[in-house]
Amino acid sequence: MSGLTLEAVSKQFGDLTAVDDVTLSVPHGTFVCLLGPSGCGKTTLLRMIAGLEDPSGGRLVLDNSDITAVPTHKRDFGMVFQSLALFPHLSVGENIAYALRIRGTPKADQAKRVEELLELVHLPGHADRPVSKLSGGQRQRVAIARALAVSPRLFLLDEPLSALDAKLREAMQVELRQLQQKLGITTIVVTHDQREAMTMADLVVVMGEGRIRQAAPPVEIYRKPADSFVADFIGSTNLLEIARDGSGGAIFAGKAIPGLALPSGLDRARLSIRPEDVQLTAPGNGSLTGRVTFLRDLGGTVETFIKVAGTTLTAVSTPRERPDVTAGDDIGVALPAEACVVLKE
Ligand code: ATP
Numbered sequence: 001m002s003g004l005t006l007e008a009v010s011k012q013f014g015d016l017t018a019v020d021d022v023t024l025s026v027p028h029g030t031f032v033c034l035l036g037p038s039g040c041g042k043t044t045l046l047r048m049i050a051g052l053e054d055p056s057g058g059r060l061v062l063d064n065s066d067i068t069a070v071p072t073h074k075r076d077f078g079m080v081f082q083s084l085a086l087f088p089h090l091s092v093g094e095n096i097a098y099a100l101r102i103r104g105t106p107k108a109d110q111a112k113r114v115e116e117l118l119e120l121v122h123l124p125g126h127a128d129r130p131v132s133k134l135s136g137g138q139r140q141r142v143a144i145a146r147a148l149a150v151s152p153r154l155f156l157l158d159e160p161l162s163a164l165d166a167k168l169r170e171a172m173q174v175e176l177r178q179l180q181q182k183l184g185i186t187t188i189v190v191t192h193d194q195r196e197a198m199t200m201a202d203l204v205v206v207m208g209e210g211r212i213r214q215a216a217p218p219v220e221i222y223r224k225p226a227d228s229f230v231a232d233f234i235g236s237t238n239l240l241e242i243a244r245d246g247s248g249g250a251i252f253a254g255k256a257i258p259g260l261a262l263p264s265g266l267d268r269a270r271l272s273i274r275p276e277d278v279q280l281t282a283p284g285n286g287s288l289t290g291r292v293t294f295l296r297d298l299g300g301t302v303e304t305f306i307k308v309a310g311t312t313l314t315a316v317s318t319p320r321e322r323p324d325v326t327a328g329d330d331i332g333v334a335l336p337a338e339a340c341v342v343l344k345e
Contacts, residue, residue, distance in 0.1 A: 002064075003025065003030065004025075007060075007061065009021075009045070009060065010210075011041070019055075019210045022212055030187075031187045031202045033188075033197035033201035033204050034190045035233075036192065036208055038192060040208050041209075042207055050075070050079055050156050051071060052072055062153065078147030081157075086131050086139060086143060086146070088131055091127065092126045092128070092130075093114045093118075096117055096142065097149065113149060114145075114149075122175070136164055140161065143160070144176070148185075154186050155187040156187075157189045159191060160176075161173065161191075161196065194233065198218045204217070206221060206233060206234065208229050213227060213230050214230045225237075225343070227344070231341065237272045237273065238275065239272055240271045249261055249262070255287055256287070257340065270344075271341065273339055274339065275316040277339035278314070278334075279336060280317060280323055281332035287332075288332070290307055290313065291306065292304060292306055292328065293305045294327055295327060302318070302322055304331070306333055
């Protein structure tokens with residue numbers, strides 16, 4: 001297969017298993033985000049792909065050849081790390097041309113390539129500027145251009161946008177995605193920001209404790225999380241304890257959820273439903289009745305916190321969609337079966 005394949009890759013640091021039996025296929029041209037909480041092994045996995053860390057077990061295969069033992073400098077990968085590591089005493093152009101110069105590329109070709117790359121990252125005409133005089137976002141673009149100078153086979157980035165303020169970061173996420181699509185380059189980005197992953201990725205790989213918990217397109221991860229860990233990590237969700245009734249239906253808080261069944265053999269399970277899918281009605285009209293405990297009016301949307309038989313649910317609605325209630329009022333709550341995901345763990 002053209003692309004990158006990880007086969008049962010693992011990494012031990014002494015007694016600690018940082019990456020545990022990771023198997024993943026990344027087709028050529030895919031944008032992958034490795035996502036997960038701090039310490040879940042994202043960076044270690046990226047460093048093994050980069051050749052900066054030797055796997056303790058498993059194989060890495062790129063375009064049908066085994067690269068597990070190929071040293072970093074022979075892999076032809078472009079890398080951008082959080083620290084950027086630009087050379088502060090060099091100009092923008094000299095930074096970008098660094099790898100080309102080492103390879104002995106003729107000077108005129110270097111200058112041409114630098115201008116091409118500066119166009120690509122929206123910094124035309126900046127070749128002679130000192131790096132030290134650039135803004136954070138501009139430095140980021142120079143680091144990206146430098147990593148792309150030698151047309152890498154894989155583009156690897158570790159938290160590349162984390163030093164930027166929220167607004168610039170969001171703009172750069174879109175830019176990075178557009179750039180990747182234009183070049184069609186297989187790209188792997190480490191992030192702990194789920195919004196960033198949802199914006200950029202074709203394939204989101206959610207990791208927990210060194211293992212892949214789910215690898216799927218962003219919308220599938222959001223709509224069909226594989227387990228409670230993924231459901232809870234991606235966006236916010238309501239996780240409810242449900243049980244099976246005599247005829248296989250699902251019961252929450254003593255009431256059946258219309259249209260929802262529990263798979264046979266499962267007496268208890270958890271249900272994940274996103275706050276925007278919880279429907280609020282006048283009391284008595286919904287399948288459940290709860291009491292409003294708190295309201296958070298954010299202008300465009302309103303979050304309603306409702307206590308139903310000891311469990312607090314959150315509903316997010318637009319101001320026009322919700323009944324006019326305040327804290328202390330009773331409210332009807334419906335959980336549409338098509339928005340409910342039954343989780344085994
Ligand atoms: P973060 O988001 O905080 O960067 P991460 O998901 O990238 O976390 P890693 O940096 O891959 O996680 O670390 C995974 C685990 O391996 C952690 O428990 C970490 O302490 C450990 N670890 C990483 N590098 C080493 C090392 N060189 N020696 C020993 N332990 C390490």
